[in-house]
Amino acid sequence: MGKIKAGRWLSSIVIVIVAVWVTACAQGTQKTPAPAAAEKEALAYVELLVFKWGGVTLTATEVEKYFNEPIAKKFPHIKVKLIDVPEGDPIEPLLTQGIIPDIIFGGSYTAIEEAGLAEELAPYKEKFGYDDQRIKPSVNESIELKSGGNQVPFSVNLPVIYYNKDIFDKFSVPYPTEVQSWDQILDTAKQLTRADAGVHYIGIDLQPTRLASGLSLDIIDPATNRAAVTSPEWVKVFETLKKLYSIPGFIGTDDTYKYADKDDIFYNDQNLALYSHNLAQLIGPLEELRKQGITMNWDFAPHPNFEEALGTSIEINVHTLTLSKASKHKDEAYQVIAYMLSEEVQRIITRNGRVSVLDLPELEKEYGADIEVLKDKTIANIFKTEPRKIHKPNIYESKITKYINDAAKDIAVGGVDINTALRTAKEKIDKDLETLRRQNPNTSLHK
Template sequence: MKKTKMKLHPAVIAILLTALIATACSQAASNSGGASSNAESGTAANGAARNADSESGEKKEPIELLLFKWGGITLTQTEVEHYFNGPVQKKFPHITVKLIDVPEGSDIEPLLTQGIVPDIIFGGSYQAIDEAGLAEPLAPYKEKFGYDDGRLKRTVADATELRSGSNQLPFSINLPVIYYNKDIFDRFGVAYPEDVKTWDEILGIAKQLTRTDGGVNYIGIDLAPARLGSGLSLDVIDPKTNRAAITSPEWVKVYETLKQLYEIPGFIGPDNHYRWTEKDDIFYTDQNLAMYSHNLAQLVGPLEELRKQGVTLNWDFAPHPNFKEALGSSIEINVHSMTLSKAGKHKDEAYQVMNYMLSEEVQRIVTRNGRVSVLDIPELEQEYGADIEVLKGKTLGNIFKAEPRTPHTPNILEGKITKYLTEAAGEIALHGLDVNSALRKAKERIDKDLETLEKTKS
């Protein structure tokens, strides 16, 4: 895949130069005896802080690796302790991992200018990370410390190659499912969606459940255009022309499906409210959404936290549906990945930690705590969620009935223009615009923005 070389951001260049100077000074001090460092190392505090490597027995200075969570991805402090610090401190006792949560929609640059520099970036678009000058090529580290992508599920390896040229390491797969509220189904005497396979069937169920009852507006399901398009691996930007690709017959099918949803009596709520899943927590806060097409990582953790607080919800999993021509698949594979930071001060150690996350030992912990392993070890799926109480009694097999799809061609500008997909849906839902007109209008807006962005970059 042809990659555009991006210039390092000035802030990153300054940080890298500072890191190189600091490293050189440290090495010079070490070579000359490092008197003050040796004196300090004799103190009780530093003596207690030193650890022995679990394999070699060699004493090493303590290292703290900063793990940036970026791009609206879910990773809690509890998960960092489970997945990273617990296993890592057994294998590399001198290393600890500290989570830095970069809020969704925020840029990394302000942190860099404050001198807060990542060693590992969890999540985020590889193209955006590379453009910021923060993506360290992994080939030298794979050669030095080893790496075996033959352990990975083929779809994971393919997606990693497509998205980053294999310059990221995968961590887990964020599979899509249908969460459904059993109490709403029971309230209206509708059968659970246990064997549903197509969006047409889902819409049929949604019609039965979308109604006002007891002063509550119940919604059968809400769907987003990008998610439906992902079920067919549709490009938003044509990789050949670098213009909008959203007027294809497949995109028309996506919006015709949305049109059917919007035409269900009662779906459009008071004040023309039609986007019911703008926030992740609607399923367990408002509890008026009967079915929710979402990913495991976004809801399983919060539902477990609620359970610990004594808040329960009567729910289960249904298999993720798709269009008739794509049965057996769900949506494009969503791999939560790790990027080695070019600005990091401990690249060797950070890579070793990243690689260790792909060991069977760690991936088993990941699996048992509610994330799906990237390893091609079928029996791990049998252990999915075993250590999470909220998943006890759930139909976990439904999670794995639909295979994730190969991603569409990535484009770094896509995130800047997908708002027009939502606007097109709004034109249909609220203004009665026909599908073809809405898509042509959106295409014109996207193409205009793409032209402007191209001129700005040149």
């Protein structure tokens, strides 16, 4: 019986050797032949969970287009599943339920670290390779500042002005086609803030930290680790907000002074004429709506800034991928993350409405080519301004930004003057920072 088994085993080996020899001959001098069907079948199926975290946008259609379709060709045994963590929701309940991410899309690196999910990438870069020379220098700089190189860039989320052409047409206001200062934009917003046929139209809604980003302002001074919000530049930011709040008709009933708390305000209510936001937050959802037969008449305008910073927009915003320390499939997850930087995948995301992180200017010429909602849009207006260098991150910044927003509210509806509002914000920030430093004495404040 043993001899019969041995004979069959030897015959099998001969058959395999012959098959391999025939395959090699057929492929000629090809250096890296594709895996045989039997090899592909032998690879264990892996499902990677991608957590979308921290207010970023990633639709189900985009997951298939950017991840699963190209991954199926490169890694046929791997599939990605999206887990949507709503903005502001804690991640811990999912972890407690045993729902563990392999990859995290978006999210503050500090928050990912605090959750114990940030894996160091150096060993994986050494094992599987990573060429940062292919990436835009501004992107590399942002990744290094925010995570010490422990995140991989996915796309650049450029800022832009979306504008509702129907509102401009209704009130006979010329479209914004050139780079403008915030004062010029506010002049336009005055003409578009009005009530008509029972509808309360708003010219534009602005947030203080977004305005401050146009000057790369620190909230916490890296030299003193105290609030930096009473500087002349911060005063200028709030003077601009004051001009907005002073537009007749802007402050609504019940002292409403904010109109763009949610991304869908622009395309659902359609009473906001100008919307300062980033590409990724709206393009995907607008395309999803188009597929449902819901459309609106809109276009892009270049992003404004203060007069002294014209030609730049706001600090660079990079959507990132983080390898989860809790993953049971770290090698596979890293290889998928690294593959997202291939020219093949970056071309797909560019043609479908996101901006590539690769230092290949020719890709910009293909922007939006494969997504119907961007047909006939003024794509050139997206690239008329350059993103700015980010200010030095502080790990406590996200915990004290609320005081900046409180200052804006005090000015809008509380009757408080700018200097008093900012001084109050500074006092509250410094008090919280002192408490946080006492609670975490060995923590480095800046990355």
